[in-house]
Amino acid sequence: MQLEWKVDGNEIGRAREGATVSIRVHGERDAREPFAEAAARRSAKGLGFLSVALGAAHLAAPAALAGAIGIRKSRRARAALYAVGARGIVNGFGILARPRHPAWVWARVAGDVIDIALLASTLKSRRTDTRRVIAAGAGVALLTVFDVVTAARLRGRDVNAAERRRLHRTKAITVNRPLDEVARAWQRHEGAASGRANGAVRFALAPGDRGTEVHVEHGPAEGRRLATRLRLFKQIVETGEIVRSDASVHRGMHPASPSIDGRKAVFG
Amino acid sequence: MKANVWMGKKKVEVREVPDPTIMSTSDAIVRVTSTAICGSDLHLYNGFMPTMEKGDVLGHEFMGEVVEVGSAVRNLAVGDRVVVPFPIACGRCASCERGLFSVCENSNPNAELAEKAWGRSPAGIFGYSHMLGGYAGGQAEYARVPFADVGPLKVPPELRDEQVLFLSDIFPTGYMGAEMCGIEGGEVVAVWGAGPVGQLAIASAILLGAERVIAIDSLSYRLDMARERAGATDVIHSDEVDVHEALADLTGGRGPDACIDAVGLEGTGHGPMVAYDRVKQAMMLEAGRPVVLREAIRACANGGTVSVIGVYGGPIDKFPMGAVMNRSLTIRAGQCHVHRYMRPLLERIVRGDIDPSFIVTHRMPLDEAARGFEVFAKKEEGCEKVVLSAA
Numbered sequence: 001m002q003l004e005w006k007v008d009g010n011e012i013g014r015a016r017e018g019a020t021v022s023i024r025v026h027g028e029r030d031a032r033e034p035f036a037e038a039a040a041r042r043s044a045k046g047l048g049f050l051s052v053a054l055g056a057a058h059l060a061a062p063a064a065l066a067g068a069i070g071i072r073k074s075r076r077a078r079a080a081l082y083a084v085g086a087r088g089i090v091n092g093f094g095i096l097a098r099p100r101h102p103a104w105v106w107a108r109v110a111g112d113v114i115d116i117a118l119l120a121s122t123l124k125s126r127r128t129d130t131r132r133v134i135a136a137g138a139g140v141a142l143l144t145v146f147d148v149v150t151a152a153r154l155r156g157r158d159v160n161a162a163e164r165r166r167l168h169r170t171k172a173i174t175v176n177r178p179l180d181e182v183a184r185a186w187q188r189h190e191g192a193a194s195g196r197a198n199g200a201v202r203f204a205l206a207p208g209d210r211g212t213e214v215h216v217e218h219g220p221a222e223g224r225r226l227a228t229r230l231r232l233f234k235q236i237v238e239t240g241e242i243v244r245s246d247a248s249v250h251r252g253m254h255p256a257s258p259s260i261d262g263r264k265a266v267f268g
Numbered sequence: 269m270k271a272n273v274w275m276g277k278k279k280v281e282v283r284e285v286p287d288p289t290i291m292s293t294s295d296a297i298v299r300v301t302s303t304a305i306c307g308s309d310l311h312l313y314n315g316f317m318p319t320m321e322k323g324d325v326l327g328h329e330f331m332g333e334v335v336e337v338g339s340a341v342r343n344l345a346v347g348d349r350v351v352v353p354f355p356i357a358c359g360r361c362a363s364c365e366r367g368l369f370s371v372c373e374n375s376n377p378n379a380e381l382a383e384k385a386w387g388r389s390p391a392g393i394f395g396y397s398h399m400l401g402g403y404a405g406g407q408a409e410y411a412r413v414p415f416a417d418v419g420p421l422k423v424p425p426e427l428r429d430e431q432v433l434f435l436s437d438i439f440p441t442g443y444m445g446a447e448m449c450g451i452e453g454g455e456v457v458a459v460w461g462a463g464p465v466g467q468l469a470i471a472s473a474i475l476l477g478a479e480r481v482i483a484i485d486s487l488s489y490r491l492d493m494a495r496e497r498a499g500a501t502d503v504i505h506s507d508e509v510d511v512h513e514a515l516a517d518l519t520g521g522r523g524p525d526a527c528i529d530a531v532g533l534e535g536t537g538h539g540p541m542v543a544y545d546r547v548k549q550a551m552m553l554e555a556g557r558p559v560v561l562r563e564a565i566r567a568c569a570n571g572g573t574v575s576v577i578g579v580y581g582g583p584i585d586k587f588p589m590g591a592v593m594n595r596s597l598t599i600r601a602g603q604c605h606v607h608r609y610m611r612p613l614l615e616r617i618v619r620g621d622i623d624p625s626f627i628v629t630h631r632m633p634l635d636e637a638a639r640g641f642e643v644f645a646k647k648e649e650g651c652e653k654v655v656l657s658a659a
Contacts, residue, residue: 247402
């Protein structure tokens with residue numbers, strides 16, 4: 001069962017055995033990238049790599065390619081293959097640079113249409129291997145279908161990116177105390193300090209009597225600070241104090257040696 | 269006060285540093301009477317443990333007299349004679365409650381460093397690098413002991429320092445190494461390394477009922493001590509015979525039922541693999557020379573246990589996982605959860621079952637700590653264990 005308690009309204013009640021208790025400090029939103037968008041982005045990237053690879057093949061071995069797709073090896077054919085290859089490389093890098101944007105994938109669709117037209121134009125020549133050209137055309141057509149489907153699924157902009165950067169990560173620590181004691185302590189130490197507990201906080205009973213899990217969401221570049229804060233919170237709740245060593249009392253690295261009058265020990 | 273501080277690779281110096289003060293209400297200050305140099309201190313001395321700083325006070329095996337207690341301390345009073353366990357443990361976290369004191373969840377203020385290296389952080393340790401807390405150690409005239417209600421053990425006045433000092437680390441460590449072998453009676457146990465921990469692991473295996481205990485080392489004087497004092501039934505000189513073959517001979521081809529690695533990351537031996545490890549370690553590409561661990565795994569009987577109490581610091585190469593998996597071996601390891609062994613082992617000492625002071629070969633004042641490290645590191649003068657007296 002899921003209970004929701006307010007922190008700022010002082011409505012911390014008693015935790016029920018086996019209950020998972022959520023405390024919302026701020027509104028919680030699911031900021032994950034939708035699965036379909038992520039999938040479309042991944043297939044766009046795949047098409048980008050494919051485009052670059054095929055383009056490179058056009059430039060590297062035009063003669064072999066001409067043979068493979070069944071067209072005559074003329075100067076004009078070679079020029080056309082170079083042009084198609086160069087276009088493919090540019091188009092591929094365009095997609096890879098901005099894989100969320102459909103424009104570059106639609107450009108691939110336009111290129112596919114041109115390629116099919118070029119292949120069709122060779123069918124007039126008697127020196128064309130008709131079966132190979134038709135097979136090549138079918139291959140391009142199949143790719144065109146992939147391109148159209150991918151382009152249609154791309155949403156352009158990552159609508160949740162900012163939100164996700166703000167909220168998508170959590171840090172957690174397990175405190176060896178009952179849930180209501182931990183929730184109360186959190187309110188006392190963290191909830192009270194305004195501006196410190198920005199993210200949503202969730203408390204859950206750890207399985208098998210292992211204490212209480214504290215899950216806190218955090219924004220970008222706040223993970224390390226939050227991890228330290230959670231560690232100190234656990235120390236305070238479990239031992240009643242912040243644990244300090246000789247080498248952790250001052251800022252920066254300094255020897256693990258007793259210090260005098262709060263000064264760092266220094267050794268040359 | 270005077271303290272033995274780390275000043276770089278193979279360099280320690282006794283220097284004047286400020287006296288420790290109570291930093292928390294649960295602290296105690298101990299006037300150190302005896303402190304020892306541990307084999308694991310040599311890993312720091314030889315520069316194999318990262319996150320050391322010039323000026324770090326060394327030492328994690330110490331005992332002495334309580335001279336000051338914080339206001340929250342209940343179990344100790346000024347004047348008590350105590351032995352201090354080397355891992356620092358809060359006594360309140362889930363790990364401490366389960367008796368896993370060396371993985372206390374609260375005692376390492378630099379847990380972040382340890383998490384980077386090992387994924388999660390173990391407990392803080394006195395005088396043993398910054399990633400393990402950055403606590404000043406006990407090779408000094410005074411030491412601050414955090415969580416004083418949890419760790420220090422009061423010892424009876426009729427026992428000499430040397431008889432109880434090793435409750436701080438190596439006796440419990442050796443005992444836990446033997447305990448992890450799951451001895452039920454009748455086993456053959458092989459112990460690699462006849463240093464202080466190895467000697468006490470041998471003695472503990474006998475106490476726990478092993479039928480035969482085989483000591484393996486490359487130093488004859490240590491093998492003599494293992495046979496004459498610790499109770500080893502057989503010894504293997506690793507420079508003179510092939511250890512694997514010798515163990516097969518001694519066990520009718522089965523291999524030892526349990527193998528204890530009491531050597532750790534600075535193992536030595538022969539063959540191309542050892543050269544490989546030395547080169548990689550020198551190039552900082554490998555965090556240790558797991559010569560002994562590989563040998564122990566290969567030698568262990570099918571279905572047997574390999575118990576690792578030698579210290580390792582990071583990733584190692586060519587780990588024979590195939591042998592472990594296909595031959596149903598069990599690997600157990602850990603820094604010793606000293607707190608849970610101190611009282612029962614003190615009772616053993618009081619009863620006269622064992623006197624761990626048999627390992628002491630060198631006694632000197634704290635001032636001569638640098639010489640103590642050198643003699644111990646170079647295995648000169650038949651050195652087995654160095655005890656420094658600070659009072």
